[in-house]
Amino acid sequence: MNESQLRVRFAPSPTGYLHVGGARTALFNWLLARHAGGVFILRIEDTDRSRSEEAMTAAILEGMSWLGLDWDEGPFHQADGLERHRADAFRLLEAGHAYRCFCTPGVLEERRAAAGTTPDAYRYDRHCLTAVPAAEGERRASAGEPHTIRFQVPDGRTEWQDAVHGVIGFDNADIEDFIILRTDGSPIYNLAVVSDDVDMRVNLVLRGDDHISNTPKQLMLYRALGVEPPRFAHVPLILGTDGKRLSKRHGATAVGEYRHQGILPEAMTNFLALLGWNPGTEEEIFTVPELVDAFSLERINHKSAVFDPDRLLWLNGQHISRTSAAQLADGFVAQVEAAGLANGQELRARDQELHTLIDLLKPRARVLDDLCAQAGPYLAERVTVDEAAAAKHWKEPALAAERLERLRERLAGVEPWDEETLEGVLREEAEALGVGAGKLIHPLRLALLGVAVSPGIFEVLVYFGRERTLLRIDDAVENLRRRAA
């Protein structure tokens, strides 16, 4: 066992989904662990049992798995450490670092109100520290009187060298004697975290900036417990486009939602990694292994970052175009099948054709759904003509039919059936007709796909192959004849 080995953890509370902010914290921890050959621990913070739900943690694990963030130890449940948390609290009590407090919530509330300031300005007045000697506290406690245990904040100042911010310090006078054990005997977050991090030998705590003000409390706990504290690294929060803390009203905040929007996990990790961190080079597109290699604590920013969905979409498009058709095929087939556009079995059987289709659609896709959304005309047995497009490109049905028939004759015999040859033939034909190539291409596109927008027509011809091309032209000619009549 190497004691200098990096041990980090991600400790979400079971909220029922993995928030993008949490996902980024998890990613940073994971990246650090993988980069350094360390250990990544997953722990669910469920000390507040009233809010805990086993089912809620499932969504978090699912989100992490989707992102590819695998953990080496855990998932542990903070609630399982209850006895240890309590034991630590009593150690502090016996050592004189904590005391029993018999002030009830009601009394506290009154004092808060009586203080005459805003409720937040109130600090616990240490009533029980002075009014209830330890011996009396023990007696009342064993008599069953309800009480909490408070940590006695020492005088002085608490500072630490934060790995991203540098030195951060608090005057202890600004921190009240906080409760570590509730009336029901359960531990408060700050105690449980310290107790667990000690137990799990975590030596670097990387978490959001919102935990900065918890750090001095935790540091004091470490010291009172006589344990060497870990290093701390606080990463800036993620904000919405309006500069406010990212929340539901900004749109999707759960990684699961992005998954369903057709975002690739690699794009998501790339995006999240670049939110608050940068490699110092001008590279923007990173695979996960590249991130593991390049990531470092030193290059994490101090400033909170705005979550920009446009940038995510762009990155996703980049990742889609870098992903092979073979890798995209499973997801694509599943979507297409779910949409009722084709039989997955048959599609897979002609995998060459399937891959060609995906490659055709890829450059036009920013999210995975774009692939399926465009696929209809290629997979359908018969062409459904978009009337708006017909109004434009089949304006004179008789003429269009005539031209398509001529073209059909040429295509029937052209050899080889490749883009270059096909383009040559079509352009010759247009010239012979004395019209621009577009006058042939647009009606042909309509014949093949029924829509006015598609990849380059010659790529489409190659995808369909001669037989299906001729069939579709025949159908179109028939359609046009009806329109002409």
Next chain:
RNA sequence: GCCCCCAUCGUCUAGUGGCCUAGGACAUCUGGUUCUCAGCCAGAAAACCGGGGUUCGAUUCCCCGUGGGGGUACCA
């Protein structure tokens, strides 16, 4: 109120005293490629929050404002 963190184009950011006429990317706009759309290529517009210091010289260091964010619970 008090404490803490932060401050470069609309957004993500580079920049650690002179190389900055402040660089890249997203988004926006304009051209080009072309059979449409997307893409791609080229270009444009766009920023150092304000005031004091320190210094020969500040985007960069210090202080004060201002602004934003976080915290201030028997939540995590």
